[in-house]
Amino acid sequence: MVIVMRPGSTQEDIQGVMATLRSLGFMTHLSQGVERTIIGAIGEKRDLALASLEALECVERVIPIVQPYKLASREFHPEPSLVNAGQGICFGGAQIPIIAGPCAVEGEEQLLQAARMVKAAGATLLRGGAYKPRTSPYSFQGLHEEGLRILSLARTEVGLPVVSEVLNPRDVELVARHVDVLQVGARNMQNFPLLREVGRSGMPVLLKRGLAATIDEWLMAAEYILREGNFRVILCERGIRTYETATRNTLDLSAVPVVKERSHLPVIVDPSHGTGKWRLVPPMARAAVAAGADGLLIEVHPQPALALSDGAQSLTPANFAALVRDLRRLANLLGREIPEPAGATGPAAGGEREPAPGGCVAG
Amino acid sequence: MVIVMRPGSTQEDIQGVMATLRSLGFMTHLSQGVERTIIGAIGEKRDLALASLEALECVERVIPIVQPYKLASREFHPEPSLVNAGQGICFGGAQIPIIAGPCAVEGEEQLLQAARMVKAAGATLLRGGAYKPRTSPYSFQGLHEEGLRILSLARTEVGLPVVSEVLNPRDVELVARHVDVLQVGARNMQNFPLLREVGRSGMPVLLKRGLAATIDEWLMAAEYILREGNFRVILCERGIRTYETATRNTLDLSAVPVVKERSHLPVIVDPSHGTGKWRLVPPMARAAVAAGADGLLIEVHPQPALALSDGAQSLTPANFAALVRDLRRLANLLGREIPEPAGATGPAAGGEREPAPGGCVAG
Amino acid sequence: MVIVMRPGSTQEDIQGVMATLRSLGFMTHLSQGVERTIIGAIGEKRDLALASLEALECVERVIPIVQPYKLASREFHPEPSLVNAGQGICFGGAQIPIIAGPCAVEGEEQLLQAARMVKAAGATLLRGGAYKPRTSPYSFQGLHEEGLRILSLARTEVGLPVVSEVLNPRDVELVARHVDVLQVGARNMQNFPLLREVGRSGMPVLLKRGLAATIDEWLMAAEYILREGNFRVILCERGIRTYETATRNTLDLSAVPVVKERSHLPVIVDPSHGTGKWRLVPPMARAAVAAGADGLLIEVHPQPALALSDGAQSLTPANFAALVRDLRRLANLLGREIPEPAGATGPAAGGEREPAPGGCVAG
């Protein structure tokens, strides 16, 4: 922490701030420059509100030096973490798993059809929302428990691991019984009771970046989960809010290499929400893989124009299949691979398969 | 809803879109221009996902015409709503109540001292967080139930109605027993299970604007509460996230007149979070009142430099007292008034007082 | 300047960076903390590209400590600067001059009518664009020299000092011959050749904040003008670009007290561009004055619905007159005053009048 004193601060002011810092357990380091005096505060404490020193008349600015997360940092864990999502599917290694499916579970027929289609096209996991966070209370809110039942059914019948969102800390246990990966959505990235609850679940958690979250805030949100002892966190970049209206959000692909520099956690990309327009999904999916993404999340609907939510950004199964073919070649060029979906015959619930090549050996 | 067709759409495309719209219960209206064909969809349905039509190759854009909220709109309720916060304090009329107090309840002594000081300075309600949503898990998270107990004590001893934040749907009932107004923080503006729960509580709700929420999204969040039958919603502008780093957020005061044009709900302003710097709080508090705000929320701490959170943006009691004096004169000039705090002798819990002049006659 | 070394930096790395700093003329100051080593670079040089040190593998971050402007800073000139705009009109003191008029000069009749109306309503200066920076090449681009001639005419006939925008360094001399204050628009805030040219002109310059400029970048733009020896700079906040679409821009009124803390230059507010909607202009004009603005710039058009540009944000003369009445009372409450327009009989060109009370005694 560096404290910059206002010009005109007296020696008494400076000594006062240094005394306060020492009383809080910091060593101090004084540096008096031509235009400013700065005080370095040396110590390991992350739990102190040193920024409150800016309340003093004599303090101009308090500048943090060390990043505010610990468990999520590369320094804490220099090697990339591998997160096992079931059936040998692994995020964070050579594999680039693809999560695909409709925005919402709309009914049994719709979801089973979607599940079969995305599996045939090469998806590695199935997505589908049973609890939908919708801007309007008049929009379709999801089928809730019935939706979870349908997801379980698809999981068994089609044999893909399932990712689904949970909104309410009360529902974590229930959702965890039906799915393989719990998703925390962008609007809930700083829903701290929910983060703690999914942390305690021990389940793999797909943590989407908030609509206006900095990368450091996102890693701090992950830290809430890690601190509960759950290291199975997959980050997901899904676009941030900017002034640009040509796209629903601005997909920040530079977040991929930034996260990889600062953290050991895997990071995937959602070009569907990131752009809001199905025509933009294929180029941005390719770009995400080229930027180093550890996976993709893509909305696919059997009949996008009739979707109860997010149809405008959903690919048809045919467009999705073409995209997966492209992505396979691209991944291979980069020394990675899109894993094949699990065998259609065996149910997903049938226990851990042998890890696929390139899959999780640690988790 | 207006559907803009792509250039080159065929008559078959156009007829197909119109047939779909009619099958969904809309009347259609075709307008073929020089460069574009547009189809108007006439109907009242807010629950349909017409945007999904953008999934069609032939559709360029779907433009909504009517605002997406109903109960929160001026059209639904042309007069301003008055929200009674207890003790005759009313938001939305001639009064401009001031909510003041520390960011967090740090202990009994700190809160009681703060409560007495802000009351002496002219605050109308007391604020203090028992559950704190903190970016870092290592920051002070609040005293939880003990904090609520202290707030109750301050409410009785000092006699000010109390505002406090609730984070978890599970805690709504508990918090509601100790406070007069439930606060939903910026990070939870789209925590829909929480919105429904505070809606069901029937308590006054202070709904802060999300860090990156549009005004329409904010009104949609209010709609979730109203739809549960709870019309006691007070909106609170607290700054939005922009690229500017001179302030913690950018306080969007134009949101005040925009909300008043679109909605009947009262809207107050939080210049403390809105700026993040105590030096900026007085001018922005004045500006908020001049822009037409129905109240203010201001952080005040007995010793800001030692605050466990948000000290940099907290006023000292002396600075706060000077500000309230200014604001009184300004309010009077504008034909409004800062209500006097309730009599120090009578406890807040002693039931509804007579409404103060200019206070709530309806609620 | 503080250089933060990457974790794992060797003593050799550290010594290397310190040697480089010393060779550039800085004194260095080493502080080795638990998690990071930081090097303070002490010196006065603003002209070095120390940020380039981030190109080194061993450097994590370079943090500037001192603000990058000098002549524009409060430290350089602790008292507020007063800028004389002609006829005793002064920005930066007790006066709050109001600049009003149409977005563009559309013709002689329109401008003279507008000039008389805004003067009758209480405007202190007249605005009108002869060179219009328009997003589209198909939009009205202004009358150019003919527009300047009309402005000169209005200045003489109606007797108000005139403010008008200049876009091209080539036109500075010409525009300066016809107007009292040169305006540099938001799109040109970082048009450095233009800034130098208006600096050399010695004329008062109204410098609008760029659409996405930080306050520090804006002050750096002012520094370009000051550095040419021209201290007659008036800053103008006119809204910044954010994700919010309810307003054309987000008017950042907190920029007013921030500028006043960092700089001695006067700062005015343009609520017309700041909101883009005429209904929002009166509340935001009031808020600007309450926040401490040193003036206002307001678009007024005789017939807004027929304006060739920006009609949606223009007040009618009647609405403007009502607003000025309000603002006078507000200014007085705050110990300031809206100066009366110069006597209608004497032409503006008739030389410097006696300074009005509260006007410029220094310039």
Added chain:
Amino acid sequence: MVIVMRPGSTQEDIQGVMATLRSLGFMTHLSQGVERTIIGAIGEKRDLALASLEALECVERVIPIVQPYKLASREFHPEPSLVNAGQGICFGGAQIPIIAGPCAVEGEEQLLQAARMVKAAGATLLRGGAYKPRTSPYSFQGLHEEGLRILSLARTEVGLPVVSEVLNPRDVELVARHVDVLQVGARNMQNFPLLREVGRSGMPVLLKRGLAATIDEWLMAAEYILREGNFRVILCERGIRTYETATRNTLDLSAVPVVKERSHLPVIVDPSHGTGKWRLVPPMARAAVAAGADGLLIEVHPQPALALSDGAQSLTPANFAALVRDLRRLANLLGREIPEPAGATGPAAGGEREPAPGGCVAG
């Protein structure tokens, strides 16, 4: 154009607006819905300020339907445009040319060294700034004419076509004599006099996206150049300003497919300014190519840590060479190619070479 009337508008209001529209030469189309009345205005005029109708009390909103640019649109020119940059180098076709070099021309030795190094590494064009738009007047502003002379020298000696920025309309002719491609920088995207001047020059123009420009505003800026009869415009995405501070800007790669959908102009990507950090340049350069970029602009400096500007985002020649090798393989996979630099022996000034395979056959 669609005009949405306020609820409560009378038949007289509606007829009045329709009469105004007809008097302006539009056909009108009335559609009276349950909650709103909307009026369609059919016509081709782009030069009218219909938005000014929002000044009317009875008008809620004016919604444009057709995009505001014409010559830049795909509808006007359905095939991609090929822009010949000299020596057979072509933007917009199968080639993906790479422009590389230092931010600024710092001296003859530095530039020649940089030019030889980037050519050896595979760059197709050389960049270097002689006129530098710097936020601070105290930063290095470029060598001006001497810089142009050095660029000419490098062009002849090393044999790469040269790209350099022009800031002032007065300098266009001079700069055009020394370089192959004129660059208009982000800060000048809406410097309309400059756009007209580079339009008149007939030279290829590299038009960078403004820091806070929407894609449509960027295409409108291109329209200013096209309208002068100069169709040799290359767009360059270089990151937009957002709240995120981990990167200097947020590189908006989705702009690449959006531009390709809306326009026929080639679009390249600058990952150096887009990220501001050299470590992020290689992954984002790869992502840009995968997203469909028609070229790259990459800052390379012989000794980045000593660069007079932008060292933190400059690659070393060795890192750049490794990146070009990667990009070649990626381009080939996508059916495109990074063109080889022109033969080192022949000077660039030696006239047009035969077009390289995949190069410009039209231009």
